[in-house]
Amino acid sequence: AQSVSQHNHHVILSEAASLELGCNYSYGGTVNLFWYVQYPGQHLQLLLKYFSGDPLVKGIKGFEAEFIKSKFSFNLRKPSVQWSDTAEYFCAVIKKRTDKLIFGTGTRLQVFP
Amino acid sequence: DVKVTQSSRYLVKRTGEKVFLECVQDMDHENMFWYRQDPGLGLRLIYFSYDVKMKEKGDIPEGYSVSREKKERFSLILESASTNQTSMYLCASTPGGETYNEQFFGPGTRLTVL
Numbered sequence: 001a002q003s004v005s006q007h008n009h010h011v012i013l014s015e016a017a018s019l020e021l022g023c024n025y026s027y028g029g030t031v032n033l034f035w036y037v038q039y040p041g042q043h044l045q046l047l048l049k050y051f052s053g054d055p056l057v058k059g060i061k062g063f064e065a066e067f068i069k070s071k072f073s074f075n076l077r078k079p080s081v082q083w084s085d086t087a088e089y090f091c092a093v094i095k096k097r098t099d100k101l102i103f104g105t106g107t108r109l110q111v112f113p
Numbered sequence: 114d115v116k117v118t119q120s121s122r123y124l125v126k127r128t129g130e131k132v133f134l135e136c137v138q139d140m141d142h143e144n145m146f147w148y149r150q151d152p153g154l155g156l157r158l159i160y161f162s163y164d165v166k167m168k169e170k171g172d173i174p175e176g177y178s179v180s181r182e183k184k185e186r187f188s189l190i191l192e193s194a195s196t197n198q199t200s201m202y203l204c205a206s207t208p209g210g211e212t213y214n215e216q217f218f219g220p221g222t223r224l225t226v227l
Contacts, residue, residue, distance in 0.1 A: 043117075090156065101216060103156040
């Protein structure tokens with residue numbers, strides 16, 4: 001079955017620590033990749049996306065993600081987290097020529113001052 | 114500014130009741146989606162619609178139906194609510210066309226079925 005795996009379910013960091021959240025998917029072929037973020041009490045919103053081109057993509061608020069095709073991975077990174085990054089993060093994948101966005105189970109990030 | 118609205122933020126219903134969740138988007142998007150969000154399970158697609166009066170089952174359609182009579186409005190219906198349908202329900206929309214782009218989400222409706 002098609003799936004998206006986020007191995008880190010709950011991550012706790014201190015401010016200024018570096019962050020890497022893993023995301024792996026199981027589809028072959030061409031995919032579009034996304035990271036969404038849900039801040040407490042707010043809508044899900046797009047953090048960044050990869051469609052084609054440079055596999056290192058930059059998003060809002062200093063986040064970036066690297067698409068490694070050979071590893072079927074799209075890990076999210078931030079060099080120095082802030083308390084305001086406390087949120088739930090979802091990786092999502094859509095296979096070209098389908099319209100179904102498949103989400104991972106999410107990673108809850110808590111950042112302490 | 115892009116906007117997806119949902120009729121209620123919080124809803125409490127009793128087992129067996131018929132429940133309507135409404136979603137409206139003001140972006141003239143062709144595609145609309147209903148998800149449920151549960152801790153540890155992420156978002157799971159219930160139904161989606163490509164166009165008015167068209168609908169497609171998602172991954173977990175059992176116990177739900179949908180209605181899309183107008184382009185901007187997509188309704189999720191729980192014909193006979195059950196306690197296992199207690200969840201956060203998210204609506205989303207996206208423009209049509211082959212190139213898939215980001216989905217725009219509403220604020221969610223937290224439904225509790227007693």
